[in-house]
């Protein structure tokens with residue numbers, strides 16, 4: 319039985335006709351090695367952002383179902399165009415929408431979860447010798463509507479297909495050479511990590527390393543999919559995400575991650591009675607808003623009221639406010655928000671056995687003049703919410719303090735150089 323591979327190309331890698339043709343050559347080369355090839359494509363360049371902007375020109379609160387109908391078109395364009403390019407190279411390619419590819423999701427429009435993959439049509443295409451191209455980031459819900467999987471969702475499409483067809487590897491081709499010790503757009507001497515454990519990659523993706531969507535990493539771990547994240551501009555080996563038992567070195571800190579898309583919501587005048595925090599968070603969960611850090615300040619005196627602060631993705635702020643409006647009024651709480659927060663995190667499995675990491679993080683940020691507004695930790699991560707504009711300074715300071723740069727540092731001649739800030 320020949321090997322099977324899923325190759326996923328991100329937006330930058332298919333941004334224009336030249337790049338689509340280049341990706342087509344790479345796909346065909348794989349097929350010519352005798353592999354069965356399934357390809358997942360993202361929308362070209364900034365297409366998804368443009369489609370979102372179009373919707374916002376029309377409506378301040380676009381219907382999520384219609385949003386999905388709109389956003390799903392971006393990846394379909396890429397697939398059809400890539401199929402044409404592959405056909406021109408003398409190979410047969412068929413393009414499929416997420417729905418045609420059998421990706422069944424729940425009904426949470428704009429951030430649907432994959433429930434099942436019915437890959438018969440893909441298998442049939444492969445059996446007929448075709449290269450099968452699947453539009454990333456989308457599926458069809460159990461109510462037969464088009465859904466999308468959240469920003470960066472094509473990674474999850476790729477991993478889910480790899481699991482469904484039992485592929486040997488899921489290759490994620492992107493605009494950087496792999497997973498780095500920090501976003502190479504911010505830290506120019508970040509180190510490419512040859513391997514990273516699922517445990518660490520989950521924490522990295524969850525804390526902002528958008529190079530792999532969080533759900534794709536979760537899915538890969540749950541289904542035993544091997545992810546190889548690599549550059550679409552050269553042939554070099556990238557980063558392989560592996561089980562914990564495979565990682566040899568266990569450095570104290572593996573990476574510094576960040577996010578600039580955070581909003582902090584503060585509820586003041588929160589009644590100091592049992593059950594209030596539960597009601598607030600249930601209202602947010604029912605609206606499908608992910609709450610990240612939560613801090614409650616105890617009332618200053620008995621009988622007075624408390625403050626409750628938490629962070630949510632900035633994109634969810636309007637939804638969060640709407641979800642809180644009714645209980646805020648009922649309980650006499652005031653809702654305030656700061657939209658320009660950021661978060662910086664250090665991630666490393668070695669932290670489990672080494673005390674003092676938190677002290678170092680806080681000291682480094684303090685010395686850089688950065689005020690820490692909220693803190694949260696896991697056994698292998700320390701995250702600090704900081705003012706959004708100070709995120710790059712914070713990331714560079716922590717990356718330097720933990721001495722994370724190294725020999726695999728990005729080279730200026732790499733194509734990525736054109737994006738570096």
Ligand code: ADP
Pocket residue numbers: 327328329330331360470491492493494496497498499500501502503526527528529530573
């Ligand atoms: P694609 O369109 O290929 O899916 P993304 O923009 O989603 O690409 O992800 C790649 C980007 O992720 C890189 O350009 C880089 O700026 C960013 N990134 C953030 N953190 C990291 C990290 N630790 N390692 C590599 N890239 C990172």
Ligand code: ASP
Pocket residue numbers: 328329360361366367392454455468469470471472473
């Ligand atoms: N095109 C979608 C986005 O920009 C999905 C993806 O690229 O993975 O988020």
Ligand code: MG
Pocket residue numbers: 328470473528529530531
């Ligand atoms: Mg992506």
